[in-house]
Amino acid sequence: MPASKKTTQAGTGFDLKRPATINDIARLAGVSKKTVSRIINHSPLVRQDTREKVEALMQEVGYVPDPLARGLAFRRSFLIGMVYDNPTAQFIVNMQYGALDTLRNSGFELVVHPCDSRSPNYIDGVRRFVQQQKLHGVMLVPRVSEDQALADMLAEIDVRYVRIAAVSMDTPERMVVTHDHDGAAEVADYLQSLGHRDIAMITGPRDYRSSIERTNGFISGLQQRGIELPKARIVEAGYTFESGVAAAEKLLGGKKRPTAIFCGNDEMAAGVYRVAMRAGISIPRQLSVVGYDDSPLASRLWPPLTSVRRDTRDTGRISAAMLLQPEDAPRQLASVRPHLIVRDSCQPPD
Amino acid sequence: MPASKKTTQAGTGFDLKRPATINDIARLAGVSKKTVSRIINHSPLVRQDTREKVEALMQEVGYVPDPLARGLAFRRSFLIGMVYDNPTAQFIVNMQYGALDTLRNSGFELVVHPCDSRSPNYIDGVRRFVQQQKLHGVMLVPRVSEDQALADMLAEIDVRYVRIAAVSMDTPERMVVTHDHDGAAEVADYLQSLGHRDIAMITGPRDYRSSIERTNGFISGLQQRGIELPKARIVEAGYTFESGVAAAEKLLGGKKRPTAIFCGNDEMAAGVYRVAMRAGISIPRQLSVVGYDDSPLASRLWPPLTSVRRDTRDTGRISAAMLLQPEDAPRQLASVRPHLIVRDSCQPPD
DNA sequence: CTGAAAGCGCTTACAG
DNA sequence: CTGAAAGCGCTTACAG
Numbered sequence: 016m017p018a019s020k021k022t023t024q025a026g027t028g029f030d031l032k033r034p035a036t037i038n039d040i041a042r043l044a045g046v047s048k049k050t051v052s053r054i055i056n057h058s059p060l061v062r063q064d065t066r067e068k069v070e071a072l073m074q075e076v077g078y079v080p081d082p083l084a085r086g087l088a089f090r091r092s093f094l095i096g097m098v099y100d101n102p103t104a105q106f107i108v109n110m111q112y113g114a115l116d117t118l119r120n121s122g123f124e125l126v127v128h129p130c131d132s133r134s135p136n137y138i139d140g141v142r143r144f145v146q147q148q149k150l151h152g153v154m155l156v157p158r159v160s161e162d163q164a165l166a167d168m169l170a171e172i173d174v175r176y177v178r179i180a181a182v183s184m185d186t187p188e189r190m191v192v193t194h195d196h197d198g199a200a201e202v203a204d205y206l207q208s209l210g211h212r213d214i215a216m217i218t219g220p221r222d223y224r225s226s227i228e229r230t231n232g233f234i235s236g237l238q239q240r241g242i243e244l245p246k247a248r249i250v251e252a253g254y255t256f257e258s259g260v261a262a263a264e265k266l267l268g269g270k271k272r273p274t275a276i277f278c279g280n281d282e283m284a285a286g287v288y289r290v291a292m293r294a295g296i297s298i299p300r301q302l303s304v305v306g307y308d309d310s311p312l313a314s315r316l317w318p319p320l321t322s323v324r325r326d327t328r329d330t331g332r333i334s335a336a337m338l339l340q341p342e343d344a345p346r347q348l349a350s351v352r353p354h355l356i357v358r359d360s361c362q363p364p365d
Numbered sequence: 366m367p368a369s370k371k372t373t374q375a376g377t378g379f380d381l382k383r384p385a386t387i388n389d390i391a392r393l394a395g396v397s398k399k400t401v402s403r404i405i406n407h408s409p410l411v412r413q414d415t416r417e418k419v420e421a422l423m424q425e426v427g428y429v430p431d432p433l434a435r436g437l438a439f440r441r442s443f444l445i446g447m448v449y450d451n452p453t454a455q456f457i458v459n460m461q462y463g464a465l466d467t468l469r470n471s472g473f474e475l476v477v478h479p480c481d482s483r484s485p486n487y488i489d490g491v492r493r494f495v496q497q498q499k500l501h502g503v504m505l506v507p508r509v510s511e512d513q514a515l516a517d518m519l520a521e522i523d524v525r526y527v528r529i530a531a532v533s534m535d536t537p538e539r540m541v542v543t544h545d546h547d548g549a550a551e552v553a554d555y556l557q558s559l560g561h562r563d564i565a566m567i568t569g570p571r572d573y574r575s576s577i578e579r580t581n582g583f584i585s586g587l588q589q590r591g592i593e594l595p596k597a598r599i600v601e602a603g604y605t606f607e608s609g610v611a612a613a614e615k616l617l618g619g620k621k622r623p624t625a626i627f628c629g630n631d632e633m634a635a636g637v638y639r640v641a642m643r644a645g646i647s648i649p650r651q652l653s654v655v656g657y658d659d660s661p662l663a664s665r666l667w668p669p670l671t672s673v674r675r676d677t678r679d680t681g682r683i684s685a686a687m688l689l690q691p692e693d694a695p696r697q698l699a700s701v702r703p704h705l706i707v708r709d710s711c712q713p714p715d
Numbered sequence: 716c717t718g719a720a721a722g723c724g725c726t727t728a729c730a731g
Numbered sequence: 732c733t734g735a736a737a738g739c740g741c742t743t744a745c746a747g
Contacts, residue, residue, distance in 0.1 A: 036724055036725085046733080047733065048724090049735085052725070052726060053732095060733080061733085079497050081437070081723085083437045083725090084437050084723070084725035084739090085724080085725055085726075086739095087433045087434050087725070088726040088727075089725085089726070090739070104454040104459075105454040107454070111479070115479065122497075124444075124498060126444075126476055127461055127465070129465065256664070292667045311454075312661075312662060315606060315632075315662060315665075386739090386741085387741060396717080397719075398718090405741090406742085412716060431739085433740080433741090435740080437725085438741045439742070440723070440742095
């Protein structure tokens, strides 16, 4: 079956079986292909009426420039890469949706590249990916976004990138900052306002910047309200459900239990729920719990989990938009702010 | 900063700043570029020693053919598209991981394309995506995989595709079948073996093939064991948590409650948990529950949910592999079989 | 088994 | 503001 074109090409007497090329447009419009090229690339060096005539023709014929040919000539493809190392599924998918929101109808497409940042040569893998595909730009999602060696490599091969991270760690035009410090501080505020004084925290791994920021934000938020978070009340875990279970067992197995626990993400909060359930500790009556991420899991749990929402889709949108901006665009750091979603997992202590 | 090559190119005296091209290889090897091209494309028409010499050189220089140039000449890119319409995040992500498992080091990359199959012109959107990018092939994930109009469009524009679906609905080389009927039948077996007789089901939407197969598989599985599933015990929902809640309220609000409920997916099972929790109905003591998907949610819930696992990552792997096979490869239908994962959400009825 | 010529559909560099 | 020539890095079609 031959490739066929649905578009009616009435008026031009033009009805090829194959897709139109820049040559067809040039011939039909009676201009050189260079002029058509200028119009494709939004060069200002085209007379207004010429531009309009050619654009009308392209519309009518359904002409779209071939990204492979353009990519070959430009020495750069029309692909945006998204590089990440195993965040939760919902986070990845939201980031992809967000990026695609801005890529849609831009002529760019999204190529996904999960990788294992603990593997010794993962940076080489990313380099091959970027260079072979001649990517137009790369989105770096936590936690690979925090790897300075990766960023250095990308700078060295001269490819644009955007890093999504809890705090700024690069030039402004390369950063989207998620302010995890503030999200955690808001939790501190909230728990204090409910009257909690003996509070604990289950943190993510200490080599994740998000984890450091959430921990420090929580500690300093409490401090500002006159509450100390003793070392013994801070347990490090691995951002996973299972590690949350283990951490909760430590915190809830002692003689004196905290009245509230803040978890570095929802998965670990689910671990706290599990332990509380098994131990017959009632949430929120005997124990208040707060998570971070506001994943779907938060509202599936019982009682529904109070959690810090991050607008991941929006983060993806913004990141992709930064990569599409012209090189000489005003360079400013982008921000996405977290905010607390209150559900039923907290109440004042007895 | 100039693009740089890390690879040492000792021995050849070859050390360009730019990546090597087919011309460099040809010149250095003392053969024509056509011969190099033959080697790249694994043509048999090359003498063994020529091949070895050139391949060694390519290795040494770190030469990789430019996919943009190859794509332009072939009139087909080295991109695989994945088209889907809003399944759960974990399902999408696993499918992507699976596809990337087989694409890794193949020279192909994965381009993602979520879409809204209820939108009137979504098929047009997919067509533009496929044609503009000159995709090498397309993976169709449920439920868009069930849309015959979409498949027809792809066949018409002559692009390879693979449909992932509950049953075969296309030529064998275009199908990966997930046998949802059998998965549901296994649940029927299991519940019957526990002694349940008054059983209910919450189904997905009736216009999803997966939903139809799971429902029919469950009904006929029960029938084979001598158990009828009355119409009143079948409630249709929307594969979402909220719709699961609503369906569970219907089933659990009546005078005589079923002793077991099979849900078309885990999200709806979580809805049953929610209603049972609120109504003080104990799972599994007073009510057994089974889900489908074996999502992470299944093991986060309390009690952990018995569910049907589908090997989604494997499905992705197989689907991508089918798209990479040569056109003339043996064409046979691929299968992925579901199986029941027993946890703590079921027990014999009182 | 190997190669010289032409072409894929665009853009860059230069000229006017 | 517009265009003719050369080139991006490959493959196809043809010839030997």
